[in-house]
Amino acid sequence: MGQKTKQTYVRELQEIKRLLKKAFREKRSIKIKYYSLSSEEVRYRVVDIYQMHKDCIIAFCHLRDDERTFVIDRIHQARLLDENYEIPKDWSPESIILN
Numbered sequence: 739m740g741q742k743t744k745q746t747y748v749r750e751l752q753e754i755k756r757l758l759k760k761a762f763r764e765k766r767s768i769k770i771k772y773y774s775l776s777s778e779e780v781r782y783r784v785v786d787i788y789q790m791h792k793d794c795i796i797a798f799c800h801l802r803d804d805e806r807t808f809v810i811d812r813i814h815q816a817r818l819l820d821e822n823y824e825i826p827k828d829w830s831p832e833s834i835i836l837n
Contacts, residue, residue: 745817745818746817747769747771747815747816747817748815748816748817749814749815751810751811753816754810754813754815754816755810757816757817757818758787758790758795758810758813758816759790760818761787761818762787762790762795764822765786765822765823765824765825766818766819766820766821766822766823767784767785767786767800767819767821767822767823768784768785768787768816768817768818768819769782769783769784769785769816769817769819770782770783770784770785770808770813770814770815770816770817771813771814771815771816772808772812772813772814773812773814774812775812780814781801783799783800783801783802784799784800784801784819785797785798785799785800785806785808786798786800786823786825788805788825788829788831789831793809793810793811794807794808794809794810795807795808795810796831798823
């Protein structure tokens with residue numbers, strides 16, 4: 739029987755960036771360990787990346803059930819998940835700014 743291999747977290751910044759790009763390209767959810775400045779907490783979050791920038795990602799956060807911007811330098815760990823997602827057809831980057 740085919741057994742799934744348990745994927746491990748990457749911790750190196752360059753590896754995290756590579757994994758974020760792969761998740762966005764393949765439209766796969768990714769689990770990150772993220773430091774939030776507003777709450778001063780480090781938490782695991784599952785996110786679906788809607789847009790990538792040099793220093794941040796705009797993503798749907800399953801923990802907050804809402805869109806969020808994540809600074810890549812504050813992501814301490816990342817692991818690609820098997821779940822796929824679709825970006826909502828009516829979504830646009832301006833929706834983050836207007837809300």
